[in-house]
Amino acid sequence: MTQPIPTLHWQGDIEGTLVLLDQKLLPTKTELVVCTNVDEVWIAIQELSVRGAPAIGIAAAYGVCLGAQVALDTELQPMQSRIRQVCDYLAESRPTAVNLTWALARMRTVAEQASDCNPRELAEALLAEARAIHAEDAQMCADIGRHGADLLAELPVGAGILTHCNAGALATGGQGTALSVIFELANRDKHPRVWVDETRPLLQGARLTTWELMQRDIECTLICDSAAAHVMAAGQVQLVITGADRIAANGDAANKIGTYGVAVHARSHGIPFYIAAPTSTFDLSIANGSQIPIEQRSGQEVVQGFGTATAPTGVAVYNPAFDMTPAELISGIITELGVILSPTQERIAPIVHPGGKK
Numbered sequence: 594m595t596q597p598i599p600t601l602h603w604q605g606d607i608e609g610t611l612v613l614l615d616q617k618l619l620p621t622k623t624e625l626v627v628c629t630n631v632d633e634v635w636i637a638i639q640e641l642s643v644r645g646a647p648a649i650g651i652a653a654a655y656g657v658c659l660g661a662q663v664a665l666d667t668e669l670q671p672m673q674s675r676i677r678q679v680c681d682y683l684a685e686s687r688p689t690a691v692n693l694t695w696a697l698a699r700m701r702t703v704a705e706q707a708s709d710c711n712p713r714e715l716a717e718a719l720l721a722e723a724r725a726i727h728a729e730d731a732q733m734c735a736d737i738g739r740h741g742a743d744l745l746a747e748l749p750v751g752a753g754i755l756t757h758c759n760a761g762a763l764a765t766g767g768q769g770t771a772l773s774v775i776f777e778l779a780n781r782d783k784h785p786r787v788w789v790d791e792t793r794p795l796l797q798g799a800r801l802t803t804w805e806l807m808q809r810d811i812e813c814t815l816i817c818d819s820a821a822a823h824v825m826a827a828g829q830v831q832l833v834i835t836g837a838d839r840i841a842a843n844g845d846a847a848n849k850i851g852t853y854g855v856a857v858h859a860r861s862h863g864i865p866f867y868i869a870a871p872t873s874t875f876d877l878s879i880a881n882g883s884q885i886p887i888e889q890r891s892g893q894e895v896v897q898g899f900g901t902a903t904a905p906t907g908v909a910v911y912n913p914a915f916d917m918t919p920a921e922l923i924s925g926i927i928t929e930l931g932v933i934l935s936p937t938q939e940r941i942a943p944i945v946h947p948g949g950k951k
């Protein structure tokens with residue numbers, strides 16, 4: 594396996610920079626984006642240079658550290674005010690992934706609880722919290738992979754697994770969520786055969802998931818999103834696994850647009866449909882999926898994707914970036930704390946505590 598380039602990392606001390614692998618350019622170019630201020634982080638999240646629920650949260654946490662830099666030589670209260678302002682600003686970059694506001698809430702807490710310290714000491718505490726969020730996510734990814742592979746211990750060698758979008762290392766601070774399970778199955782010599790939905794309109798599956806799988810020599814086949822049902826009907830899929838961006842208290846889950854259709858097709862073909870997500874993706878403040886904010890993105894992504902016009906100028910476009918899969922279509926949610934089978938509020942609550950804390 595070629596040595597992976599980190600999805601994101603902080604470079605330096607409290608006056609350092611956030612370095613991102615620019616996912617807009619993958620797989621044809623591997624270029625880095627060096628963020629030196631909060632605006633650059635906001636843009637990187639909004640334009641998907643960095644993307645994926647956990648990765649968005651981690652990037653925003655480091656973004657707060659960049660925001661703190663302009664107030665290092667003030668006093669504690671102006672610094673705390675600056676942190677509140679920066680958290681509010683970064684929270685507006687994308688609405689669906691709850692990991693964003695979850696990570697920002699942790700950064701806010703560090704700032705609000707600060708006392709008897711100067712701005713530089715608070716900046717050190719903020720950077721330590723951002724690094725902790727990053728490191729914890731990497732561990733959560735590994736634990737998700739282990740729990741998922743344990744759950745699937747009876748999966749036949751060479752089983753077909755379909756996935757949608759990208760829930761790999763590129764979406765997280767570690768080795769991924771859905772792809773972490775697939776990586777661990779491969780490590781256990783299960784030789785999974787992965788069917789990868791291209792995932793229109795931004796092609797995270799075609800551009801990112803195949804790239805990650807091929808780097809690890811895991812067999813994968815790229816298909817159009819519209820071919821998923823056909824492949825299932827042909828008996829080529831024994832399991833579906835995806836990531837998630839926000840999971841409500843009853844287990845309804847928002848994920849990349851098209852996931853709901855995959856779940857419906859899986860159910861109609863008697864194929865288990867699993868979601869892999871850390872507890873930081875659960876939002877226990879909302880009862881069900883109808884309350885999950887669904888990001889609406891520019892129609893240009895649909896009609897002018899990657900530079901080629903594919904529809905008449907002026908055509909009306911509806912481009913929701915996510916959809917909601919109801920809990921009754923989900924066979925189980927694989928978390929770092931274990932698997933929640935047939936998720937319900939009663940089964941989620943004992944495992945997932947408010948705020949995503951263990």
Ligand SMILES: CSC[C@H]1O[C@H](OP(=O)(O)O)[C@H](O)[C@@H]1O
Nearest residue numbers: 644645646758760764836848849
């Ligand atoms: C591990 S979360 C990955 C999750 O995020 C993706 O959305 P986007 O690429 O728009 O950030 C997609 O929903 C993935 O399942």
